[in-house]
Amino acid sequence: MSPFEFEFFRNGSIVAVLIGGLCGLIGVYVVLRGMSYIGHGLSHAIFGGAVVSYVMQWNFYIGAGAWGFLAALLINQTVRRTKIGADAAIGVITTASFAIGIALISRYRKFTRNFDAALFGNILGVTPDDVIVIAAMTLVVFLLILVMYKQLLFTTFDREVAQVYGVRTEWIETLFALALAATLIASMQVLGVTLIAAALVVPAITARLLTDNFNRMVALSVGIGAFSGFAGMLISFYADVASGASIVLLQASLFTLAISIAAIRKRTERLMHTHI
Amino acid sequence: MHPLIELRNVAFTYDLGRNSVPILQHVDLHLHAGQFAAVVGPSGAGKTTLLKLVLGMLHPTGGVITTDPTRIPILGEKIRPLRMGYIPQLETVDWNFPVTVEQVVLMGRTRQYSLWPWHSKQDYAMLAQVLTEMEIAHLAKRHIRELSGGQQQRVFLARALIAEPDLLVLDEPTSGVDMRTAQNVLHVLADLNKRGMTILMTTHDLNLAAAHVPWIVCLNKRVIAQGKPEAVFTTENLNQTYQSDMLVIRQDGMLIIQQKPHGHTYHDLVPNPVLGH
Structure with missing residues (x-):
């Protein structure tokens, strides 16, 4: 029986491909800026924003998105205006934001909504409306x-020099923070807070x-992200494991393969140079 | 004739709360179009800070920096801010960043904004021209880490040139490369200057500056002296600039500058030297 006969699987697969590609794109900049930890941190911050949105009865995408965007800007400004490094700034700001979410959950125990989905992802719960919103965000x-x-x-590549050459770096960084927050919001439901960091960093x-x-x-x-989204969904169906985990595990396997290819290539080049 | 850029009584202090550190004080400097100047001075003299002030990356905490108010627009174009081509110290470049030579050089065309992620035909035509001019056309598709120090310097020069700058600013272009490469870099700069390019650079290499750069600025938090190398490179100026015993030897029309080694005299170094004044 083909898994594509099920609507939930079709929706899940479309979203997994979109999110995989999107995380692959944004991840390139995250990795090259040496901020790999930001995906992990910001997704926790956004979790806080999601709980606040729920308590305040705001729209999830808008409330949690604005929260994540502000957290990203706050991290940027803290790094630029103080002696604190990016890793420490991410640690303080995002963990505090996550703690707000936990505090609110423990305070209002009458919550009926299950936040497990936000923490661990629930791709099978993706509705057609979610598909449209995630496709539009992508x-x-x-x-x-x-x-x-x-x-x-x-x-x-070089923020300081880019400014000399007329690039409005403040604007570019602000827009990038917005794109990053949007990516994390879109990914949260699919991959969950705990797996987003891997999806952002590993393809890149x-x-x-x-x-x-x-x-x-x-x-x-982008290709690796999208492919592992699609193939990861199939693996999750046939192996009967959680889809977020299967996507990330597939990406980790591709990473291991790439390390081997890079090592072989280096060895071959060295050998060729030795012979010449 | 108005200078291209003028610094009047410029000061700069890094604001570190209670421990503010003055880096530059009372700096008066002007650079005319077509001039080629090198700023020399010891580490911590404020050379890089001076460049960053000229580039607009830092703002002076005292005094004013003005650019030529009389520049005439070319072919009816609007008066635009001074265009800078900046070549940072090679040590500050992230050599592991995944970029090829042509990708780095094309960054110089980022000012020409378009909605498309790719560059225009004109950008590629200019790319071919500057790569040929810098003799690195055959390296266009190579990663920047794979090049020699001299080739890397040419890549960043090409990025500056493709931006069609009014002023070329280089931070220590001769550091971290061997003597021959350093000479080559200065030959390229001298050649560009002959064709009208205004150049401001910093260097630690006094002998290269004396041989290749027509205007020298001795800096140590303030301008100690400025002028032609033969007028500026005197033991008095250099001792004041470097707070050290410096030796200036004039031989066969050349200036040779050395720091006096402790426990030796200059007679041990050069027999019968003709001392500078």
């Missing part, structure tokens, strides 16, 4: 990255191992 983030592609590359570092060309790294990372 499209907007892709377009945003495309229109600031050159500026974002320069800012990521896998692609980095395979190429030294920025454009190719972006294309590879």
Whole structure:
């Protein structure tokens, strides 16, 4: 029996491919800026925002999105204006935000909504409305990255010098924080807070191992993310394991494969140089 | 003739709360179009800070920096801010970043904003031109880490040139490369200057500066002296700049500058030197 006969699986697969590709795209910039931990941190911050949105009866996407965006901006500003490093700033701001969520959950025990889905992901609970919202968010983030592609590359490579060459780096970083928050919000329901960091980082570092060309790294990372989203869903169906976990495990396997390819390539190059 | 850029009584202090550190004080400096100047001074003299003030990356805490108010627009274009081409110290570059030579050079065209993620035909035509000019066209698809120090310096020069700058600013272009590469870099700069490019650079290499750069600025938190190398490189100016015993030797029309080694005299170094004044 084909899993695609089930609507929940079809919805889940579409979303897994979109989220995989989206995380692959954003992950390139996250990894190259040396902020791999931000995905892990911000997804926790957004969890706090999701609980606050629920308590205040705000729309989840808007409330949690704004919360995540502000947390990302706060991290950027803290790093730029104080002596605190990015890792410490992410640690303080996002954990405090996560703690707000936990505090609210423990205070209002009458919650009927199960936040397990936000923590561990529930791809099978994706509704057709969710598919439309996530597809729209993916499209907007892709377009945003495309229109600031050159500026974002320069800012990521060397922020200070980019400013001299006329790049408005403050704007670029703010827009990127928005794109990052949107990506995490879209991914939260599918992958859960605990697995987002891997989906954001692993395709990008896998692609980095395979190429030294920025454009190719972006294309590879998006491809690896989308492919592992689709294949991970199939594995989850046939092996009967949680979909988020199977996607991330598949990505980790691809990363291991890429490490081996990179090692073989290096060895071959060394041998060729020795013979010459 | 108005200078391209002018610093009047400029001061800069890093604000570190109670421990504010003055980096530059009373700096008066002007650079005319077509000039080629090198700022020399010991580590911590404020050379890089001075460049960052010129580039607009830092703002002076005292005094003013002005750019030429009389520049005439070319072919009816609007008066635009001074365009800078900046070549940072090679040590500050992230050599593991996944970019090829052409991707780095094309960053210089980012100012020409378009909605498309790819570069225009004109950008690629200019890319081909600057890569050829810098003699690195054959390296276009290579990763920047794979190049020699001199080639890497040329990549960042090409990125600056493709931006069509009014002023080229280089931070220590001769550091971290061997003597021959450093000479080559200065030949390239001298050649660019001959074709009208205004250049401001910092360097630790006094002998190279004396041989290749027509205007020298001795800096140690303030301008100690500025002018042609033969006028500026005197033991008095250099002792004041470096707070150390410096030796200036003039031989065969060349200036040779050395720090006096402790426990030796200059007679041990060079027989019958002709001392500078």
